[in-house]
Amino acid sequence: MSSRLLVFLIPVIVIAIFWVMAKMERGVAHDPTHKGFFERNGTVLGVTFIVLVAFWTLFLVTLPYLYMVVESFHPKLPPMQRGGPDDVLTLEQYKSFFVTPTDGTWNTNHMSAFVFSLIASVLVTAFNFAFSYPLAYYMAQAGTAQKVRLIMLGLIVPYWVNEILRAFSLRLLLASKGLINQALMGIGITSEPIDFLSIDVGLYVGLSYAYLLVMVFPLYNAIESLDKNQIEAARDLGAPWWKIHRDVVIPYAKPGIASGCTMVFMLAAGSLAAPQFLGGPSTLWFTSIVYDFFFQAFNWPRGAAYAFILLAACIAFVMMMLRLFRVSLGETIK
Amino acid sequence: MNSQSVMKGMIGFYIAIFFLYLFGPLAVMSVTAFNTPNYPTAYPFEGFTLDWFVKLWNHRAMMEGLWNSIIIGLGVVAVSVPVGLAAAIIMSQIYHRARGLFYLVTVSPVLTPGVIIGISTVIFWKDMMGMTDFTKATFYKGIILAILGQSSFVAAYSLLIIMARLQRFDRAQEEAALDLGASHPQVFWHILLPFLKPALISAAVIAFLSSFENYNTTTFAILADKTLVTVLAGEVRQGTTPTLSALAVIIIGLSLAGAIIYEVMKRREEANAERAKERAKLAERSDLGEAGAAGLK
Numbered sequence: 001m002s003s004r005l006l007v008f009l010i011p012v013i014v015i016a017i018f019w020v021m022a023k024m025e026r027g028v029a030h031d032p033t034h035k036g037f038f039e040r041n042g043t044v045l046g047v048t049f050i051v052l053v054a055f056w057t058l059f060l061v062t063l064p065y066l067y068m069v070v071e072s073f074h075p076k077l078p079p080m081q082r083g084g085p086d087d088v089l090t091l092e093q094y095k096s097f098f099v100t101p102t103d104g105t106w107n108t109n110h111m112s113a114f115v116f117s118l119i120a121s122v123l124v125t126a127f128n129f130a131f132s133y134p135l136a137y138y139m140a141q142a143g144t145a146q147k148v149r150l151i152m153l154g155l156i157v158p159y160w161v162n163e164i165l166r167a168f169s170l171r172l173l174l175a176s177k178g179l180i181n182q183a184l185m186g187i188g189i190t191s192e193p194i195d196f197l198s199i200d201v202g203l204y205v206g207l208s209y210a211y212l213l214v215m216v217f218p219l220y221n222a223i224e225s226l227d228k229n230q231i232e233a234a235r236d237l238g239a240p241w242w243k244i245h246r247d248v249v250i251p252y253a254k255p256g257i258a259s260g261c262t263m264v265f266m267l268a269a270g271s272l273a274a275p276q277f278l279g280g281p282s283t284l285w286f287t288s289i290v291y292d293f294f295f296q297a298f299n300w301p302r303g304a305a306y307a308f309i310l311l312a313a314c315i316a317f318v319m320m321m322l323r324l325f326r327v328s329l330g331e332t333i334k
Numbered sequence: 335m336n337s338q339s340v341m342k343g344m345i346g347f348y349i350a351i352f353f354l355y356l357f358g359p360l361a362v363m364s365v366t367a368f369n370t371p372n373y374p375t376a377y378p379f380e381g382f383t384l385d386w387f388v389k390l391w392n393h394r395a396m397m398e399g400l401w402n403s404i405i406i407g408l409g410v411v412a413v414s415v416p417v418g419l420a421a422a423i424i425m426s427q428i429y430h431r432a433r434g435l436f437y438l439v440t441v442s443p444v445l446t447p448g449v450i451i452g453i454s455t456v457i458f459w460k461d462m463m464g465m466t467d468f469t470k471a472t473f474y475k476g477i478i479l480a481i482l483g484q485s486s487f488v489a490a491y492s493l494l495i496i497m498a499r500l501q502r503f504d505r506a507q508e509e510a511a512l513d514l515g516a517s518h519p520q521v522f523w524h525i526l527l528p529f530l531k532p533a534l535i536s537a538a539v540i541a542f543l544s545s546f547e548n549y550n551t552t553t554f555a556i557l558a559d560k561t562l563v564t565v566l567a568g569e570v571r572q573g574t575t576p577t578l579s580a581l582a583v584i585i586i587g588l589s590l591a592g593a594i595i596y597e598v599m600k601r602r603e604e605a606n607a608e609r610a611k612e613r614a615k616l617a618e619r620s621d622l623g624e625a626g627a628a629g630l631k
Contacts, residue, residue, distance in 0.1 A: 004461070021431060040427065040518070041427075042517065048420065049423055052420040053420050055417070060443075064455050065446075067458040067461070068457050068458070138345060138349070154356070158356045158357060160547075160589035162547040162549070162585075164570060165566065169359035169360055170359050173359050179377060209355070209356075263445070266446075266447060270449050271447075271550070276567070277571070287447070290449060290453070291553075304453060304457060310447065314447070
C-alpha cells in the first residue's frame with residue numbers, strides 16, 4: 001500500500017514549495033497595497049473557492065492520474081491479495097507491451113496497433129486542417145456577419161448529435177448495402193460492392209468527421225483577429241493568393257493552427273467510438289486494446305500501463321511538433 | 335472581373351461540399367427512420383412508417399439511459415460551473431509563480447484522452463470508496479463516478495469560458511463598492527456574479543451538452559449502470575436498427591429548432607438595436623436643431 005500512499009504526498013509537497021516561495025518573496029519585497037487572498041474575497045467565500053478548486057485539481061485531476069500511473073507498476077492480483085506481500089512494484093506491464101508474456105516473442109500485434117493509431121491520427125489531423133482552413137479563412141475575412149453566423153450554426157447543429165449516432169450514420173452510408181455502394185453500382189463504376197469498412201475508409205472518414213469542428217473554431221478565432229489591411233497591402237504589392245496565405249495569414253494564425261492540430265490529434269489518438277463502430281474487423285486500434293483489457297481480460301494494471309504509454313507518446317509527439325514549428329505550449333491552449 | 339466570379343463560384347462549391355459532408359450522412363440516416371425495412375435503408379423507399387418512433391418510445395433500456403444521462407448532466411453542471419467559477423477567480427489572484435502550474439493542471443484534462451480520464455477515475459475512486467463498506471455501498475456507483483469523471487474536464491471548459499469574461503471585469507467597480515461600504519460577499523453577489531451571468535449560462539449549457547454526449551470517459555466510469563450514449567453504443571455494436579435513426583431524427587429536430595429560435599432572437603435583437611440607433615440619431619438631430627435655433631436667437 002505504501003507506494004500508493006506516495007501519490008498523496010506529491011501534491012502536498014508541490015503546494016508546500018510554492019507556499020514557502022510566496023512567503024519568502026513577500027518577506028523580501030513588502031508591498032503595502034497588497035491584499036491577502038482572504039482579505040480580498042472575505043473568509044467564507046475565500047474558503048469556498050479554495051475547497052472547490054482543491055477538490056477539483058487534487059481529487060478529480062492530479063490524484064487519479066498519479067494513482068493510475070502507480071497502478072500500472074503493480075502486478076494483476078485478485079482483490080484479496082491487493083496490499084499483500086505479492087503486491088510489489090514491477091515493470092512487467094510495460095514489458096508486456098514489447099514482449100508477449102505467454103511465449104516471450106515480440107508483441108508485434110500491440111506495437112503495430114500503437115504505431116498505426118498514431119499515424120492514422122496524424123493523417124486525419126492533416127486532412128482536417130487542409131479541409132477546414134479555407135472555410136475558417138472565408139468566415140474570418142471574407143464573409144458578412146450574417147453569413148458567418150449562419151455558417152457557425154450550420155457547423156454546430158450536426159455536433160449536437162452525439163458521436164455514436166454520427167458513426168452510425170456513416171456506417172449506413174458506407175456499408176456494403178449502403179447508399180454509396182448502391183450509387184456506385186447504379187452508375188456502373190463497380191459491379192461488386194466495395195467493403196469500405198474493412199479497408200479502413202470508414203475509420204478515417206469517421207475520425208475526420210468526428211473532429212472537424214474542433215479544427216474549424218481555433219483556426220477561425222486565430223484568423224479573425226488578423227487585420228484585413230495586411231492582406232490588402234500584400235495584394236496591392238502584387239502578391240499572388242498562395243503567397244498571401246504562406247507569408248501573411250499562416251504565420252499569423254500559427255498558434256490557432258497549433259491548437260486545432262493538437263486537439264484533433266489528441267482526440268483522434270484517444271478515440272474509441274470511430275474505431276469500434278467503423279473500423280474493419282481486423283483493424284487493431286490502440287484504445288480498443290486498452291478497452292479490452294478492462295472489460296474482457298479484467299487486467300486493470302496492464303490497461304493502465306497501456307493508457308499511460310499512449311498518453312506519454314501523444315504528449316511527446318505534440319511537444320516535438322510544437323518545437324519544430326516554434327510555437328509555445330502556452331499560446332496553444334489559450 | 336471574370337476571374338473574380340470564377341473564384342466566387344469555387345468558394346460556393348467548396349462550402350457546399352463542406353456542408354454536404356457535415357449534413358449528408360445525417361440526412362440519409364433521417365430518411366431511414368421513416369422507411370419500412372428492418373435494416374435501415376434510404377433507397378429504395380418502400381413505405382412511410384412511424385413504427386420506429388413507437389419502438390424507440392417502448393425501448394426500456396434507452397429510456398432508462400436517457401433518464402440517467404439527464405441526472406448525470408445536471409450533476410456535472412452543479413459541480414463544474416461553481417468549480418470553474420472558483421478556479422477563474424483564483425487564477426486571477428494566484429501567486430504569479432504558481433500560475434503556470436495551476437494553468438497546466440486545470441487545462442490538462444481538456445487535452446487528456448477521455449479514455450484515460452475514465453480509467454483513472456475508476457481506479458482511484460474504487461480504492462478511495464472501497465476503504466469502508468459504508469462508502470462503497472453508498473458512493474461506488476456508476477452515476478456518481480460518471481459525474482466525477484466528466485466534471486474533471488467539463489470544469490476546465492467552464493474555467494476557460496468564465497475566465498474570458500472575467501478578464502474584461504473592471505476592478506474599479508469592485509473598489510468603488512468597497513469604498514461605499516459594501517462587504518466582500520456583497521461585492522461578489524451583487525457586482526461580480528451579475529457581470530459574469532452570460533458566461534455562467536453558456537458554461538452551464540456547454541457543461542450539460544458535453545456531459546450528455548460523452549462516450550469515452552463515461553463508458554468506463556458508468557460501471558454497471560447505463561446512459562443513453564452507452565446504450566446506443568451497445569445497440570450499434572449488436573447491429574443496426576432504424577430505431578436509432580428515429581432517435582437521431584428527434585435529436586436533429588431539437589437542435590434545428592434550437593438553432594432557428596436562436597437565429598430569430600438574434601435578428602430581432604439586431605433589429606431592435608438598429609431601431610434604437612435610428613431613434614438616437616433622430617433625437618440627436620432634433621437636439622442639434624434646437625441648439626441651432628437657440629443660437630439664432
